[in-house]
Amino acid sequence: MSKIALAIHGGAGTLVQGMMIPEKEKAYKKALQLALGSGYKILENGGSSLDAVEKAVQELENSHLFNAGKGSVFTATETHEMDASIMDGNSLNAGAVSLITGIKNPVSLARDVMDKTEHVFLAGNGAIEFAKEVGYEIENSDYFYDEFRHNQWLEIKDTDSFQLDHAKKKDSKFGTVGAVALDKDGNIAAQLLREE
Secondary structure: OOOOEEEEEOOOOOOOOOOOOHHHHHHHHHHHHHHHHHHHHHHHOOOOHHHHHHHHHHHHHOOOOOOOHHHOOOOOOOOOOEEEEEEEOOOOOEEEEEEEOOOOOHHHHHHHHHHHOOOOEEEHHHHHHHHHHOOOOOOOHHHHOOHHHHHHHHHHOOOOOOOOOOOOOHHHOOOOOEEEEEOOOOOEEEEEEEEO
16 A cells, blocks of 8 residues: 655644644644645545645645635735745646735645746745736635734834734744655655745
8 A cells, every 4th residue: 555645734823832822722733634634635535735725835835824825914005915835756847826906825826836837936926927817816815814814013013123923922933834745656746935
């Protein structure tokens, strides 16, 4: 039997026990389990590591809990700019997008850059134009609004301070999401987002 594996993370940092109320911890665990289960199901059914990674990260992007997609932190100008990349370890093909706005699932756009263009990296207006050409719906800023994230932004607004996750303490920033998968054929795929 072939070995399959999927690892995800909901933030590049450490959550200290007791730092979060039990209800919120439960919500994070549930969202992580949904992402892990969705991606792993693809692997169990013989799907590719790329599909598994993309699906798992889509689930994280669709949750307001993570600094990705819907839960992205605000920029200094109170907008959302997102980055994403994806790589196929077998072919060494990769796709990436940067400085994009209005895209619900940046990981999928990065995958489309890899699969549908001769480019590896598209940024800003060029990435948005490509998204429109391949049929992405551009979400308005209300989709990305989250009260918790907005309150974080208000706390640092008009200061010289910033953090990836707008936390006041350096040791309490949580970063963004990621995933890596191994499929039945031994192919590895990985994804990294940096969204803020």
